[in-house]
Amino acid sequence: MHSIEKIRAAHPAPFYIYDGSILSEQASILHKTFPAFDILFSIKANPFPPLLKKMASLGIGADAASAKEVDLALAAGMPAENIYYSCPAPTREDMAQVMGKCHIIADSLYVLSLLEEAAAERNLKLAAGLRIHPDFTTDGTPQAPSKFGIDESIIWETNFIEKYPHLTINGLHIHIRSQVLDTEKLGRYYDTVLDLAVKLQNHLGTKLDYINFGGGIGKVYDKTKQSPLDFGKLQAAVSCSIDKHKGDLSAKLLLESGRFLACDCGTYVTEIIDIKHSHGKTFYIVKNGANGFFKPVLRQMLLPFRHDHMGASYEPFATENDSYDINVLSESTETEVVDIAGHLCSGADIMAKNVVVKKGHIGDLVTFNHAGSYAYSLAPLLFASQPMPQQFFIE
Ligand SMILES: Cc1ncc(COP(=O)(O)O)c(C=O)c1O
Numbered sequence: 001m002h003s004i005e006k007i008r009a010a011h012p013a014p015f016y017i018y019d020g021s022i023l024s025e026q027a028s029i030l031h032k033t034f035p036a037f038d039i040l041f042s043i044k045a046n047p048f049p050p051l052l053k054k055m056a057s058l059g060i061g062a063d064a065a066s067a068k069e070v071d072l073a074l075a076a077g078m079p080a081e082n083i084y085y086s087c088p089a090p091t092r093e094d095m096a097q098v099m100g101k102c103h104i105i106a107d108s109l110y111v112l113s114l115l116e117e118a119a120a121e122r123n124l125k126l127a128a129g130l131r132i133h134p135d136f137t138t139d140g141t142p143q144a145p146s147k148f149g150i151d152e153s154i155i156w157e158t159n160f161i162e163k164y165p166h167l168t169i170n171g172l173h174i175h176i177r178s179q180v181l182d183t184e185k186l187g188r189y190y191d192t193v194l195d196l197a198v199k200l201q202n203h204l205g206t207k208l209d210y211i212n213f214g215g216g217i218g219k220v221y222d223k224t225k226q227s228p229l230d231f232g233k234l235q236a237a238v239s240c241s242i243d244k245h246k247g248d249l250s251a252k253l254l255l256e257s258g259r260f261l262a263c264d265c266g267t268y269v270t271e272i273i274d275i276k277h278s279h280g281k282t283f284y285i286v287k288n289g290a291n292g293f294f295k296p297v298l299r300q301m302l303l304p305f306r307h308d309h310m311g312a313s314y315e316p317f318a319t320e321n322d323s324y325d326i327n328v329l330s331e332s333t334e335t336e337v338v339d340i341a342g343h344l345c346s347g348a349d350i351m352a353k354n355v356v357v358k359k360g361h362i363g364d365l366v367t368f369n370h371a372g373s374y375a376y377s378l379a380p381l382l383f384a385s386q387p388m389p390q391q392f393f394i395e
Contacts, residue, residue, distance in 0.1 A: 011392075019266075039257065040061045063212075104128055134176065212256065290342050292381075
């Protein structure tokens with residue numbers, strides 16, 4: 001609270017505050033659970049440069065989804081060998097921009113052909129990872145078509161790699177689920193990926209340099225509905241899988257995380273700029289709702305349509321069981337039930353409905369937690385040309 005008031009004294013709301021000590025705590029959980037792994041931060045979750053610098057200082061590398069994210073990672077001090085570029089559909093220009101700055105992972109046969117072309121032009125052999133869309137899923141359900149990666153069945157075609165004589169396939173990347181909170185399923189997933197890596201090595205006849213297991217580490221958004229992963233159990237399961245495969249694999253093991261590392265470090269702070277009463281309802285109108293922190297607004301929009309599988313397919317725009325602690329920083333001892341609405345000309349710009357909060361007044365601040373990942377980077381900040389939220393990093 002102290003930092004919020006300090007920042008507010010010098011800067012108008014809305015703003016984001018990111019707390020570096022929480023990042024350190026989250027990183028240390030991953031480092032302890034996965035001592036044999038390199039941890040990568042999915043920059044799309046939060047590309048704020050001071051936060052990336054902090055990640056670099058914690059020894060965390062980058063999962064970069066664009067050429068710009070590769071540059072952000074390098075500028076933050078992450079070494080090129082810890083930066084992995086994996087974009088669902090990079091262009092020839094993107095490729096030219098990232099070449100030599102990081103590891104490159106091909107997401108399609110077309111991307112492999114672009115890399116082959118670039119390597120042939122330069123008369124050199126290029127290393128490339130493969131993002132594979134595996135035949136398995138995290139929860140044992142049948143696999144579905146996907147716009148991501150290369151279908152596993154294509155990889156097993158006998159002449160697959162002969163089409164790319166200037167490429168050496170040196171890495172495997174799989175990412176099929178975010179926000180997994182089932183420890184056993186996650187443990188089984190890592191084991192299955194290792195099996196696939198061995199099969200891939202045998203098929204290619206070369207050793208892989210890295211195996212990137214993608215994201216998946218879930219975090220609790222709603223304590224009433226979710227329980228955290230059991231990291232002790234997960235560590236035991238993963239170390240058992242690694243032991244089982246260690247005779248076959250010498251690759252670096254990589255994990256990507258956006259939300260687990262960064263979500264809890266962020267708070268969004270906005271301000272009540274009007275209070276309206278309409279047909280028995282009280283609205284606190286705040287600065288920059290959807291055009292500041294979009295995820296709570298998306299949640300309200302999607303609630304009527306939610307079904308069991310929405311969380312997986314709509315990630316990271318909408319997260320199953322998404323939930324926010326909302327606090328009105330008011331002196332009042334009374335509470336009231338209100339809707340919190342943004343100031344855009346859209347009836348959908350509602351951040352919370354029927355929440356019980358401290359009775360607020362115009363000028364009071366309102367805070368939302370869970371604002372460190374997919375928050376600033378996901379919001380339609382340009383809509384209506386309102387001033388954008390500022391961002392602050394504190395330790
Ligand atoms: C390829 C890839 N890896 C990792 C992540 C990070 O996922 P999470 O934020 O759930 O950790 C994402 C998120 O969209 C992703 O697309």
